[in-house]
Amino acid sequence: MTVSGLLRAPQRFADNYRGFQPDARRFLLVTLVGGAALSLWWIDFNLYLASLGFDASRIGIIATAGSVASAAAAFPVSAWSDRIGRRLVMVAGTLASIVAVIGMILTPDAMAILILAALFGAGNMAFQVVGVPYMSEHSEPGHRSELFALQFAISNATNIVAAALGGVVARTIADGLGFLPDGPDTYRIILVFMAVLLLAGLVFVLRLSDDRPSVLRTRRLLAAGEPAAFRTIRSSEWSIARFGLTVRDRRTFFRLLLPGLLISIGAGQVIPFLNLFVQTKFGLDLAALNGVFAVTSIGTMLAILYQPTIARRFGRLRSVILVQGASIPFLIVLGFSPVLWMVIAAMAVRNSLMNAGNPIFNAFAMDQVSQAERATLAAAMSLMWSIGWVIAGAYYSVVHAALGFDAGYMVNFATIIVLYTVATWLYWFWFRDAEPHLIEPDSAPASEAVTD
Helix, strand or coil: CCCHHHHHHHHHHHHCCCCCCHHHHHHHHHHHHHHHHHHHHHHHHHHHHHHHHCCCHHHHHHHHHHHHHHHHHHHHHHHHHHCCCCCHHHHHHHHHHCCCHHHHHHCHHHHHHHHHHHHHHHHHHHHHHHHHHHHHHHHCCCHHHHCCCCCHHHHHHHHHHHHHHHHHHHHHHHHHHCCCCCCCCHHHHHHHHHHHHHHHHHHHHHCCCCCHHHHHCCCCCCCCCCCCCCCCCCCCEEEECCEEECCCCHHHHHHHHHHHHHHHHHHCHHHHHHHHHHHHHCCCCCHHHHHHHHHHHHHHHHHHHCCCCCHHHCHHHHHHHHHHHHHHHHHHHHCCCCHHHHHHHHHHHHHHHHHHHHHHHHHHHHCCCCCCHHHHHHHHHHHHHHHHHHHHHHHHHHHHHCCCCHHHHHHHHHHHHHHHHHHHHHHHHHCCCCCCCCCCCCCCCCCCCCCC
């Protein structure tokens, strides 16, 4: 690359993140405030339950109720969004989350909190299922990768900021009011923050354009460039009329879902326990451990933002294969190196590479199916991820009960390396010819009429 090319590179990078549609920009605001609320939930909800005097078993049951409700809501939410539009589903999901949080502020009853946790899980699943197809339907093909990447990066950024500010502000207010530092009232302040953030998210969702099918039918607003131009395997349309779900190419769905299931099984039996692995193996204190994971999160955010540039050069799916394949050697170092700084570096790089490909693959996957199938695919992807983590958690427990810490983690890391390798190979084998040409934002057509 020439010197002038190097000088223009930052400008080209910034230009790629301009030109989003108005509804896409509004959805990013929804992600910002909603992601902050969700971050506070994941960080502090179990601590709130513990402050109420719930034991580990009861906390686990409540967490399981939320997970089961999320999984159960996936396909109904998909079908519902096809009938009444993505926006109304997001409104309903946000309202459900607000009701759940307010209810938890008002009652300490275990059964009521279990029901409210399930309601919150179902409301959160509405965003997971609907958000991906919504972004596809409100973006041009040439800017879709950047939109997905920016949305994912914003989610990561809110995790860091919400974790840092939420606890500090809540603790300051609690001290001023004379609450116990780890008492229920301190955590209820955080729940109030969550409710306020969700209300702000509801305001932004209500500002999104009406996308009910009855409204869109008159305009036939199909997003540009869909379905993607690649070798399609024809099969008869498969419809589950009872649930309103349609899959027009079962083989394509299977190929999009299976690698993700393998990755989720591999990730689920290592990633949630990395903090325990690093702390136990190297004896880090809490402050040092939090610092390690903060650095990892920042690196991940930067990698996500740069991934569309790689995708533009090599193609979206090939860029995903590239970063996932490159992460595998770092998994080996992470799992088996006895040197702390090498483990920290490997963890930061691996996390950045694997997560950088996620939004790009989501954008790619949405382009492989018709608009009518997008919510179904998004629901299936979320469900496969949840199933993978359930399998992985059970596998982790059995392995460590039988082998102990050192041998158990050796088996865990060997498992994740094998599953990631197989999944990456399947992506290459099935989709290596999926993008015969690359779409540049400057040359992307403004619209392209496609019939379902």
